[in-house]
Amino acid sequence: xxxxxxxxxxxxxxxxxxxxxxxxxxxxxxxxxxxxxxxxxxxxxxxxxxxxxxxxxxxxxxxxxxxxxxxxxxxxxxxxxxxxxxxxxxxxxxxxxxxxxxxxxxxxxxxxxxxxxxxxxxxxxxxxxxxxxxxxxxxxxxxxxxxxxxxxxxxxxxxxxxxxxxxxxxxxxxxxx
Numbered sequence: 254x255x256x257x258x259x260x261x262x263x264x265x266x267x268x269x270x271x272x273x274x275x276x277x278x279x280x281x282x283x284x285x286x287x288x289x290x291x292x293x294x295x296x297x298x299x300x301x302x303x304x305x306x307x308x309x310x311x312x313x314x315x316x317x318x319x320x321x322x323x324x325x326x327x328x329x330x331x332x333x334x335x336x337x338x339x340x341x342x343x344x345x346x347x348x349x350x351x352x353x354x355x356x357x358x359x360x361x362x363x364x365x366x367x368x369x370x371x372x373x374x375x376x377x378x379x380x381x382x383x384x385x386x387x388x389x390x391x392x393x394x395x396x397x398x399x400x401x402x403x404x405x406x407x408x409x410x411x412x413x414x415x416x417x418x419x420x421x422x423x424x425x426x427x428x429x430x
Contacts, residue, residue: 258347260379272336272383273415280332280417283387292422296333301325302392309411317400319353324393330418332348333386337413338364339381349410354384355393365404377413384414 298304
């Protein structure tokens with residue numbers, strides 16, 4: 254995958270706007286409603302990815318191997334688009350080197366964090382093309398924790414993406430249209 258992690262704030266806003274527009278149309282089609290009946294919101298860690306809390310923290314327990322941090326089936330009333338990964342500098346210490354994203358059992362993207370890290374305080378890896386997860390798709394995310402790391406260890410890994418769902422499911426009105 255080719256990344257565009259050095260986007261200006263304006264370029265990032267344009268990319269996010271495109272993802273939101275595409276998600277609204279795709280979710281309306283899949284959920285059989287009109288686009289104005291779709292709310293688009295940020296992915297929430299607990300609500301959408303079944304992390305323990307609504308905080309972007311994961312506990313990793315196995316060094317020198319991949320740790321599964323997400324394993325969720327998209328509910329029948331939601332569509333998810335992932336457009337990147339954000340790793341705050343506190344977690345970008347070289348201990349996490351790779352993120353794998355799966356649809357079902359198929360790897361659909363591999364993000365080599367070491368190749369994209371450029372010393373920014375909050376590096377973001379923005380994908381050139383968002384990843385689409387429809388109702389009943391299984392989304393899995395693995396991260397590789399380097400050998401020699403004392404475990405368990407807690408790291409911040411933020412999944413950049415949006416959820417499209419019918420108005421009233423989680424929120425009662427749409428965000429920027």
